[in-house]
Amino acid sequence: MTERKDILCIGSVLWDIIGRSASHMRQGSDVPGRITRLPGGVAMNIAMTLARFGMAPTLLTAIGRDAEGDELVRACQRMGMRTDLIYRSEDLPTDRYMAVEGANGLIAAIADAHSLEAAGAKILGPLEDGALGSRDTPFDGLVALDGNLTVSLLEKIARSPAFAAADLRVAPASPGKAERLLPFVNSARATLYVNLEEAGLLCQTQFDTSADAARGLLKRGALRVLVTDGGNAATEADENDLISQTPPEVLVTRVTGAGDTFMAAHIAAEASGASRADALARALQAAATYVSGDTPL
Template sequence: MSKVIVFGSLNMDLSIESDHMPNLGETIIGRGFITNPGGKGANQAVAAAKMGAAVCMLGAVGADAFGDQMIAGLAEHGVTCEYITRSESCPTGVAIITRVCGDNFITIDAGANASTRIDAVRRALDEVAEPGDVFLAQLECDYETTWAALAEACKRGLYVAINPAPAHEIPEAVLPCLDLVVVNEGECEMMTGIYPADATSARAAADKLKESGVGCVAITLGARGSMVFCSNETIESVPPKTRAIDTTCAGDTYIGAMVAGYARGLSLADSVALATKASAMATTKVGAQQSIPTLAEVE
């Protein structure tokens, strides 16, 4: 079985529920405050580990209590944390999350996430990476480091995947390095200029990315499920009906499960099915990593 190597963010989520978003200058009463380990990179690493993959996390936290909690939480889920560095000059990243009617609004302070440089990624890959392993990144770390890391992983024969979130353009030179791009509706529109309102527009957006050199494109569509375009294979997946409480980690769960399926040698169809069910289940609990189901629960 291949490994999943995740280079990405580690944030402590500070989450509160309210009936509506406050207006400028307004103070409102909330409820259900929680702190929960999160960050797109760490969430996707935990999801992959919970779906049965061997996972190694690359990234950085501060030399603070949040950093201690982040590493302890990842280790508890079986993620290798040896290559997470501790910054003395930057605090652990933080995400402020307001939950409204089952959806969420998020503001992030990157903190130590922006401190990792490509030399640290290369050193880690020298020690842990083997051809055929998965390398997964997002865009909550330093952009230049991320672009260089994706190219480095491609050069080493890894299966390179990215979730370009928060939405940001990817340099044209990097696109041919990508075996898998996973985007939601907004990220899809930002990257291609096409909003995936239906199957036709989703295919047009995917074709545009594939023409740029991307191998496989997965477009997540919220409650509508997802569409995956890979070579000559197209898979449309509709999630089971659930009572959504908090969508904070649904997308990260989908991505982590997708790459875990690849690393475990599952077919594309089975990987998508696993990701679809896991992400739907993640919406039924509050929080980020604590909401991700285990493989046994999904099965």
């Protein structure tokens, strides 16, 4: 039997409520479509894809002790995720995310991740109390981290001895939270997964291509970056090398979760021993398959 590789997924695990329509939409549109409720959040989306690729995700997040939280934890367990180290709050409700998508892409979204933010550093307890590691014997495996955490907590993680030995992979939750990743750019301590807009926000400029964005982030101090640009070429780069590849052309039927799928597929590919070029190609293929609607939500 092939050994399942462990990875920590730290960040938002919540309920996604997504409305999708085949129609083009604008502000004020009222159109027919489908509304679904599924486990979501950046950390959850990454964990689900990692599990499909044969990895064993452990979730570090905050989930309420309400009915929605109990249901969410059971859903995580059914997908093969370790949930016993999740911070379960008695007084904080389970977080939710709501989005509306049309044929022309994401129309609007609201992320209600206040419970995760309120829990703060409590979700990191297993990395310091010995359950997963401590300051003296830090966790030395893969960590996927999302930018839904507070700025102060992300700053703590960027310099914490508890993460000193980890292979840390970080993504913003959205362009609006991209600047929260600045501590990881400044500390040169993680691999960053961003899109072209997010790279521009981190560098306080605009880039025409993912390769330009990757160079800009490295110049600012980033250790390693992966920059995507929709259907245009994506780039993976560090101080030694830069690789750009164009994703497969597909009909886009959904967008929420595409970046998380790309990140997870890339991590899984590298964990299986793929070369840098092959890992990037596999991640682009996985993201293209996802947005085309050919894989389970």
